Amino acid sequence: MKKPIAESRTVQSRLVLPANTNHIGTIFGGNVLAYIDEIGAIAAMKHSESTVVTASIDSVNFVSSAKTGDVLNLEAIVTYTGTTSMEVYVRVSAHNLLENREQLTTESFLTMVAVDEEGHPKPVPKVYPETPEEIRLHETAPARKKHRIRKAKLR
Ligand SMILES: CC(=O)SCCNC(=O)CCNC(=O)[C@H](O)C(C)(C)COP(=O)(O)OP(=O)(O)OC[C@H]1O[C@@H](n2cnc3c(N)ncnc32)[C@H](O)[C@@H]1OP(=O)(O)O
Secondary structure (H helix, E strand, O other), rough: OEEEHHOOOOEEEOOOOHHHHHOEEEEEEHHHHHHHHHHHHHHHHHHOOOOEEEEOOOOOOOOOEOOOOOOEEEEEEEEEOOOOOEEEEEEEEEEEEOOOOEEEEEEEEEEEEEEEEOOOEEEEEEEEEOOOOHEEEHHHHHHHHHHHHHHHHOO
C-alpha cells in the first residue's frame, strides 16, 4: 500500500504562556522539543494507522526565540518510509499576531517506528511525494537515514 505525504500532514498552534517561558520571557527549548515529539508522533500515527515510538530526534537548532504571547505554529509530514520506520519533518515558527510577524524557530527530523502490542517493530505503508518540496525532502531522506544509523552505531 502507498499513501501520499499530504495525508500525514498535521498542523498545531500553541499560545506561548508565562508557564512555558524562562525569566527573560522566551520559551524553554525542552517545551518545544516535547511539542515536536508530539506532532511528529501524530503525523506518523496518521500515516501508519498504528502505535508509534520515537526512535530518534535529529539535532535541533533554535534559530530564533518565541516570546510570551507569540503563537507557535507547528507543521509535520512523513517524508520517507523504511520497512518499519518513518522519517517525519517538523517545522516550527513563532507568530507575533499583534505585529503580524512570523519567524522560523526550528526545523527537525524525527524517526518514528510503528510497533505492535508487544512493542516490536511492524511494517508501514510506503509514502510518496507530490509537490517539489515533498520530492526534495523524500529524495534526500536516504542520506539522512544512513547518517543516523552510522551515528547510532558509534555509541
Ligand atoms: C526511553 C523513552 O521513553 S524514549 C521515548 C519513546 N521512545 C521509545 O520508548 C523507543 C525505545 N526504543 C525501542 O523501542 C526500539 O529501540 C525501537 C522500536 C525504536 C527499534 O527497535 P529495534 O529492535 O532496534 O528494531 P530494528 O533494529 O529492527 O529497527 C527498526 C527500525 O528502526 C530504525 N531505527 C532503530 N534505531 C534507530 C535510531 N536510533 N535512529 C533512527 N532509526 C532507528 C531502524 O533503522 C529500522 O528502520 P526500518 O525498519 O525502516 O529499516
